[in-house]
Amino acid sequence: xxxxxxxxxxxxxxxxxxxxxxxxxxxxxxxxxxxxxxxxxxxxxxxxxxxxxxxxxxxxxxxxxxxxxxxxxxxxxxxxxxxxxxxxxxxxxxxxxxxxxxxxxxxxxxxxxxxxxxxxxxxxxxxxxxxxxxxxxxxxxxxxxxxxxxxxxxxxxxxxxxxxxxxxxxxxxxxxxxxxxxxxxxxxxxxxxxxxxxxxxxxxxxxxxxxxxxxxxxxxxxxxxxxxxxxxxxxxxxxxxxxxxxxxxxxxxxxxxxxxxxxxxxxxxxxxx
Amino acid sequence: xxxxxxxxxxxxxxxxxxxxxxxxxxxxxxxxxxxxxxxxxxxxxxxxxxxxxxxxxxxxxxxxxxxxxxxxxxxxxxxxxxxxxxxxxxxxxxxxxxxxxxxxxxxxxxxxxxxxxxxxxxxxxxxxxxxxxxxxxxxxxxxxxxxxxxxxxxxxxxxxxxxxxxxxxxxxxxxxxxxxxxxxxxxxxxxxxxxxxxxxxxxxxxxxxxxxxxxxxxxxxxxxxxxxxxxxxxxxxxxxxxxxxxxxxxxxxxxxxxxxxxxxxxxxxxxxxxxxxxxxxxxxxxxxxxxxxxxxxx
Numbered sequence: 001x002x003x004x005x006x007x008x009x010x011x012x013x014x015x016x017x018x019x020x021x022x023x024x025x026x027x028x029x030x031x032x033x034x035x036x037x038x039x040x041x042x043x044x045x046x047x048x049x050x051x052x053x054x055x056x057x058x059x060x061x062x063x064x065x066x067x068x069x070x071x072x073x074x075x076x077x078x079x080x081x082x083x084x085x086x087x088x089x090x091x092x093x094x095x096x097x098x099x100x101x102x103x104x105x106x107x108x109x110x111x112x113x114x115x116x117x118x119x120x121x122x123x124x125x126x127x128x129x130x131x132x133x134x135x136x137x138x139x140x141x142x143x144x145x146x147x148x149x150x151x152x153x154x155x156x157x158x159x160x161x162x163x164x165x166x167x168x169x170x171x172x173x174x175x176x177x178x179x180x181x182x183x184x185x186x187x188x189x190x191x192x193x194x195x196x197x198x199x200x201x202x203x204x205x206x207x208x209x210x211x212x213x214x215x216x217x218x219x220x221x222x223x224x225x226x227x228x229x230x231x232x233x234x235x236x237x238x239x240x241x242x243x244x245x246x247x248x249x250x251x252x253x254x255x256x257x258x259x260x261x262x263x264x265x266x267x268x269x270x271x272x273x
Numbered sequence: 274x275x276x277x278x279x280x281x282x283x284x285x286x287x288x289x290x291x292x293x294x295x296x297x298x299x300x301x302x303x304x305x306x307x308x309x310x311x312x313x314x315x316x317x318x319x320x321x322x323x324x325x326x327x328x329x330x331x332x333x334x335x336x337x338x339x340x341x342x343x344x345x346x347x348x349x350x351x352x353x354x355x356x357x358x359x360x361x362x363x364x365x366x367x368x369x370x371x372x373x374x375x376x377x378x379x380x381x382x383x384x385x386x387x388x389x390x391x392x393x394x395x396x397x398x399x400x401x402x403x404x405x406x407x408x409x410x411x412x413x414x415x416x417x418x419x420x421x422x423x424x425x426x427x428x429x430x431x432x433x434x435x436x437x438x439x440x441x442x443x444x445x446x447x448x449x450x451x452x453x454x455x456x457x458x459x460x461x462x463x464x465x466x467x468x469x470x471x472x473x474x475x476x477x478x479x480x481x482x483x484x485x486x487x488x489x490x491x492x493x494x495x496x497x498x499x500x501x502x503x504x505x506x507x508x509x510x511x512x513x514x515x516x517x518x519x520x521x522x523x524x525x526x527x528x529x530x531x532x533x534x535x536x537x538x539x540x541x542x543x544x545x546x547x548x549x550x551x552x553x554x555x556x557x558x559x560x561x562x563x564x565x566x567x568x569x570x571x
Contacts, residue, residue, distance in 0.1 A: 030487035037491045041499045041507060048506045049360050056359045187341025195348035206355045 009104060013112040021120025028124040036129055039072035043140055058204040062143050063231040067202050069133035069142040070227045076121035077158065078165040078222040080197065081190035083172060084114065091176050100265065107261040110173060114166045146232035153239060157226035160246040165222045167253035168193075174257055177264035198224040218249040313416055320420025328425050335426060342429030346379060350433065353501055364506045369445035370533050375501040376437035377457065378525055381464025382497045383430040389469040390424035393493075395476035400483055405568050414563060415556075418476070447533055456528050456542045463545030464524035468493065470555035471519065477555075480562035483569060496521055503529055523548045 043065055050061050059067070076082070087110060090096045099106055133142040145151040172189065194200060196219040203214055203224050214220055225242045228234055234242075328335050353375065357368040366374075386393065395418060398404045407417045447453060475489045496519075499507070504515045504526040515522035524545045531541035 027487065033488040034491050034495070037488075038495060038498075041495070041511075044507045044511070045363075045499065045502060048363050048502070049356060052363050053360045058359070187338060188344055191341065191345040191348045195351060200348055200352040201355060205359060207358050210355070 010108050010112040013109055014116045017113040017116030018120045021117050022124065025124065028121070031121075032125055032128050035072040035075060035125070036132060039068050039129070039133075040140075042068050047139065059202070059228075060231075060233065061139065063228075063233055064202065065140055066142045066231050067227045069129065070230060071199075071223060073126040073129040073133065074122055074158065074223075074226075076125060077118050077162040078197070079199070080165055080168055080193045080219075080222070081186075083169055083186060084117065087173050088176055091173070105258075105261075106265060107170065107174075107258045110170060111166060114169060115162070118162055118166065143231065145230055150229065150232040153243070154226055154230040157229050157243060157246060160243070160250060161222045161226045164218060164246060164250050164253060167250060167257055168218060168222070170257040171253065171260065174260035174264055177261075177267075193219055196220070197222045198227075202227075204228075216245070218253060221246040221249045313413065316412065317416060317420055320417075321423045324420075324423035325425055338426040339429035339432075342426055343433050344429075346430050346433040349498060349501060350375070350437065363502065366503060366506070367445070369441045370529075371502060372437050372441040373445050373447075373533070374503050374525060374529050376434045376441060377460050377529070378464065378500040379437070379497065380431060380434040381461055381524060382468050382493075382500075383427045383434060384461070384465045385468030385472065386430075387424050387427040388465070389419060389472040390422040390427075391418040391420065392469075392472035392476035394422055396479040396484055399479045399566075400569060402568055404566065408563075408566075415473075415559070445533060452539070452542055453532050456532050456545070459543065459545040460524050460528050463548035467520060467524055467548040467551050468496075470551045471496075473552075473555040473559050477559040477562035480566050492519060500525060520548050520551055 046064050046068070047061070050057055050064075054061075057064070090099065096106075099109070130142070135141070145154060172186070196214055196217060198220065203211055203220060206214065215224070221242075225246055229239055229242065353368075353371060356363075357371070361368070363371065391398075398407070398418070398421065404414075407414050410417060442449070471489075471492050475486070475493065478486050478489065500521060504522045505512050512522055512526065515526065527536075528541050528545050530536040531538065
C-alpha cells in the first residue's frame with residue numbers, strides 16, 4: 001500500500017512535467033528544422049566518404065543513413081548535454097531546501113522529471129523528422145526494421161538507453177552539490193561524453209582498438225545500442241551483449257547516483273539566503 | 274593633424290585644443306571623421322578591457338570554460354581524425370588539406386564569436402529592455418552591443434585551430450609563398466566578417482521575435498561543425514547556396530583550392546574579401562530592426 005502510494009507521487013511528477021513539456025511547440029518546430037538540416041549535412045558528408053572508398057565502410061550505407069536519421073529524431077532521449085538548468089539553479093540558489101522538506105526522495109523526483117522532459121521533447125520532435133526521413137529519395141531514405149522482433153528489441157533498447165542517459169545526468173546533478181558551480185564541468189563532460197557515445201561519428205567508424213574499449217563504456221549504452229539494433233544487421237549474439245551491458249550500466253549508474261544523492265542530502269550545506 | 278594625434282594618444286582635450294578644432298572644422302572634415310573612428314575604437318577597447326577584467330574575477334571558471342571550449346572542437350577533430358584513419362581522402366582532399374580547411378574555418382568562427390558575442394546573446398538585451406539604455410546613449414548602438422560582451426573563453430577554440438594549423442601547414446604539401454599566405458590572411462578577415470554578419474542578422478531577428486531563433490544555429494554552429502570539410506564535399510547545390518546566398522564558399526572552398534594548388538587563378542586570392550560585402554545587407558537588416566524596435570522591458 002505504502003509503496004504504491006510513493007510510486008504514484010513520482011508518476012504525477014512525471015505527468016506534470018510531461019504535459020508542461022508539450023507546451024513548447026514553437027521551440028520544437030525550430031529544433032526540428034535544425035535537426036533536419038544537421039542530419040542532412042551529416043548524411044551528405046557520409047555519402048562523400050562512401051564514394052571515396054565504399055569498401056572501408058564499417059556499416060552498410062543504408063544502415064548509416066538510418067542511424068543518422070534516428071539519432072536526429074530521438075536526440076532528446078539520450079543526449080547528455082541538455083541538462084536541466086532548473087536543477088542546477090535549485091542547488092546553487094538554495095531552493096533545494098524546499099525540496100528536502102517534502103516527503104520525497106530527491107533522486108527519484110529528479111529521475112521522474114528528467115524522463116518526462118526527455119519523452120515530451122522526443123514526442124514533439126520525432127514524428128516530423130521520421131516522416132521526412134521516410135520520404136526523401138532513395139539512397140538517403142531511412143529503412144524499416146526487418147521484422148517485428150527487431151523492432152521490439154529496438155524499443156526495449158531505446159527505453160534502456162534513455163534510462164542510462166538519465167541516470168548518467170543524475171551523477172552530474174549529484175556532483176553539483178559538492179562543486180556548486182556547474183558550468184566548466186558541464187562543458188568539459190558534455191563534449192567528451194557526446195563523442196564517446198557516438199554522437200559525432202557512429203562508434204563503428206572508430207578504429208577497432210578504440211572501438212573495443214568504447215563499446216564497453218556506459219556511454220555506448222545510450223544511443224549506440226538502440227540505433228544499431230534497429231536495422232537488424234547485427235548478429236543476435238551482439239544484440240544480447242549490448243542489451244546486457246545496457247542493463248548492467250543502468251543498475252550501476254542508478255546505484256552510484258542514488259547513493260551519491262543520499263550522501264549529498266546528508267552533507268549538503270544549503271547555499272543562498 | 275594635431276587633433277588626430279591627440280585622439281590616438283587618448284589625452285583629454287584641453288581648452289586650447291578645443292579652440293584649435295573649432296577654427297579648423299571646415300578644413301578638417303576628413304580628419305574629424307578619422308578622429309571619430311579612433312575614439313570609437315578607443316571606447317571599444319575600453320569595453321573589452323572591462324569585459325576581460327570581469328571574466329578574470331572568476332579564474333577557475335574561466336579556465337574550465339577555455340578547456341571546455343577546447344574539447345568541444347577537439348572532439349570534432351577526433352571525429353575527422355578517426356574518419357581519415359579509415360578513408361584516406363574525401364572528394365580528392367587529403368587529411369592534411371581537410372585539417373587546413375577546418376583550421377581556417379574554425380579560426381574565422383572563433384574570432385567572430387569572441388568579438389561579436391554581444392550579438393549572439395542579444396535576445397536577453399531585448400527581452401530585459403536594456404537595449405533602451407543603449408539607444409539613449411549618444412553612441413553608435415552597434416559599438417555598444419559589440420562592447421557588451423567579449424567572450425575571451427573562445428581562445429580555447431582558437432587554440433584548437435592553431436594546433437591544427439601547426440600540424441597541417443607544413444604537411445599539406447603546399448609550396449608556401451607570399452600569395453598563399455596572403456590568401457590565408459584574407460580568408461581569416463573575410464570569414465570573421467561573414468560570421469559577424471550572420472550573428473548580426475541573428476540579433477536583428479530578436480527585434481521581431483524577442484527570442485533568439487534556434488534555426489539560425491544551422492548557419493552558425495552548424496556551419497562551424499560541417500564546414501570542417503570543403504563545401505563541394507556536400508555537392509553542387511550546397512556549393513551554390515554557399516556562394517550566392519550565405520557566402521561561406523568565398524572564405525573557404527574557393528580560396529582553399531588556390532592555396533592547395535587545385536586552381537591557379539590569382540583572382541581567388543582576393544575573393545575572400547568579397548565576403549566583407551555580406552556585412553552590408555546584415556547591417557541594413559539590423560538598422561531595419563532597430564527602427565522597428567518596440568521596447569518590451571520593464
